[in-house]
Amino acid sequence: DQQVKQNSPSLSVQEGRISILNCDYTNSMFDYFLWYKKYPAEGPTFLISISSIKDKNEDGRFTVFLNKSAKHLSLHIVPSQPGDSAVYFCAASRLEYGNKLVFGAGTILRVKS
Amino acid sequence: ETGVTQTPRHLVMGMTNKKSLKCEQHLGHNAMYWYKQSAKKPLELMFVYSLEERVENNSVPSRFSPECPNSSHLFLHLHTLQPEDSALYLCASSQGSGFLKAFFGQGTRLTVV
Numbered sequence A: 001d002q003q004v005k006q007n008s009p010s011l012s013v014q015e016g017r018i019s020i021l022n023c024d025y026t027n028s029m030f031d032y033f034l035w036y037k038k039y040p041a042e043g044p045t046f047l048i049s050i051s052s053i054k055d056k057n058e059d060g061r062f063t064v065f066l067n068k069s070a071k072h073l074s075l076h077i078v079p080s081q082p083g084d085s086a087v088y089f090c091a092a093s094r095l096e097y098g099n100k101l102v103f104g105a106g107t108i109l110r111v112k113s
Numbered sequence B: 001e002t003g004v005t006q007t008p009r010h011l012v013m014g015m016t017n018k019k020s021l022k023c024e025q026h027l028g029h030n031a032m033y034w035y036k037q038s039a040k041k042p043l044e045l046m047f048v049y050s051l052e053e054r055v056e057n058n059s060v061p062s063r064f065s066p067e068c069p070n071s072s073h074l075f076l077h078l079h080t081l082q083p084e085d086s087a088l089y090l091c092a093s094s095q096g097s098g099f100l101k102a103f104f105g106q107g108t109r110l111t112v113v
Helices: none
Strands: A010-014 A019-025 A032-038 A045-051 A056-059 A062-067 A072-077 A086-093 A107-112 B004-007 B010-013 B018-025 B031-037 B044-050 B053-057 B064-070 B073-079 B087-094 B108-112
Touching: A010 A019, A019 A032, A019 A086, A019 A107, A032 A062, A045 A056, A045 A062, A045 A072, A072 A086, B004 B087, B010 B018, B018 B031, B018 B087, B031 B073, B044 B064, B044 B073, B053 B064
Parallel strands: A010 A107, B010 B108
Antiparallel strands: A019 A072, A032 A045, A032 A086, A056 A062, A062 A072, A086 A107, B004 B018, B018 B073, B031 B044, B031 B087, B044 B053, B064 B073, B087 B108
């Protein structure tokens, strides 16, 4: 049973437009959420996170939104750039289980120039 | 350069072979992890070491045997693997009990023939 789901395996966006990557979770006990980005032949790198006490966190072109009632989070990239083309993983954790991140299967983002 | 180095980058082994994957972190972290990434599946946490002590073993078959001789090094010893064990094996490290911002290595692409 997958606790973190990324239902879109891939997404294609034109350069300069907004990319929206979605993630759903089933465990209401999760209280911390992260996005990781992975290029081919590299390990995942941390991108942005959000605590359940917030509903939005922004870092430059990247914004993560959290809707606790819907158990849904999304990552917005504005404006999208070709270098953003990568696999994006959503992950969730419970702070008291600090060592255990549950990952989604990832979404491949392609930004076309 | 993420500060987490994995060797080898690629490994092909037969089902009767014994091999080891190595991970080294130069970040001064005190927790290290092994993850498995199979095609189109979420990253699966295999083992967690905190202060060189194994604190998590997610029902991983005994043909995978981790070793953490010190806080900078982590090994994954492999023996009598199956073709379905072919995957990308990722090492990660973090500081403190909070996994929240783990740093990943580039991974070892393992193929079992």
